[in-house]
Amino acid sequence: MNLIFGVILTVSTIILLFIDPDGVLVSFLNGAEKALALSTEMTVIYAVWLGVLNMFEKTGLAEKTAKFLKPANRFLFGEVPDKANDFMSLNIAANILGMSGATTPMGIKSVKELEKHKDTEYAIAMFFVINATSVQLIPSSVLALRIKCGAINPSDIIFPTVLATLLSTVIGVLLVRIFIKKRGQICRRI
Numbered sequence: 001m002n003l004i005f006g007v008i009l010t011v012s013t014i015i016l017l018f019i020d021p022d023g024v025l026v027s028f029l030n031g032a033e034k035a036l037a038l039s040t041e042m043t044v045i046y047a048v049w050l051g052v053l054n055m056f057e058k059t060g061l062a063e064k065t066a067k068f069l070k071p072a073n074r075f076l077f078g079e080v081p082d083k084a085n086d087f088m089s090l091n092i093a094a095n096i097l098g099m100s101g102a103t104t105p106m107g108i109k110s111v112k113e114l115e116k117h118k119d120t121e122y123a124i125a126m127f128f129v130i131n132a133t134s135v136q137l138i139p140s141s142v143l144a145l146r147i148k149c150g151a152i153n154p155s156d157i158i159f160p161t162v163l164a165t166l167l168s169t170v171i172g173v174l175l176v177r178i179f180i181k182k183r184g185q186i187c188r189r190i
Contacts, residue, residue, distance in 0.1 A: 038148075042101075045144050049102035053094055062090045069093070076130065076173065077123040084113035084120075088127055095131065098140035107131055125180050129172040135165045 016024045056062045066073075066082075066089035073085055080088070087110035094103040110127065114120040139161045146154035 038145075041144070041148060042141070045141060046102045049094070049099040049140075050105070053090065053099070053102060053106065056090060062086055065089050065093050077126050080120065080123050081113055081117055084110050084117075084123075087113060092130065092134075095134035096137050098136045098138045098142070101141065103131075122176075122180050126173070126176045129176050130169060133165060133168040133172045135169045136161055 013024060016027075056065070063086060066086040069089040069092065070085060073080065073088060077088070087106050091103045091106035091110060094106065107127075111124055114124050114127070137158075139157060142157055142161065143154050146157060
């Protein structure tokens with residue numbers, strides 16, 4: 001894929017150098033400036049969400065969330081260690097609130113906890129699928145980008161996002177249940 005992208009970029013740049021040589025450098029600089037501004041804004045959004053997650057941990061809300069989600073986690077992942085359950089619950093709750101990029105540290109911690117125990121391949125696979133599809137009730141990152149870009153109604157993305165993420169999560173969970181046994185052994189190969 002990188003090779004294809006590199007070829008397209010090179011060919012496009014050469015063509016633009018013949019068509020509009022002055023515009024090529026201006027376009028590159030404007031694109032770099034916009035990318036840097038967007039990266040800075042997204043970093044700020046993620047920093048805020050990481051702070052919120054840190055407060056959740058320090059105030060004990062993470063444990064309460066984990067206890068609340070424990071029956072659902074047991075249904076989805078089987079028996080998992082309590083510490084892994086805490087991290088998984090916080091990760092899933094944060095994903096539901098649309099903090100997708102900021103939840104990565106919790107996801108890494110939960111997988112590390114799961115890897116310390118035997119027969120957790122099923123739980124890791126299910127967690128990966130749920131994390132990748134992640135139902136989002138409030139797609140905060142997308143809303144922030146839409147507001148930044150001046151969308152007339154930035155919140156009109158909420159219902160389609162909920163619908164699409166819910167459908168993808170249900171399909172992902174069903175596929176993991178069909179193709180992977182709880183002991184972590186593959187039932188059927190695709």
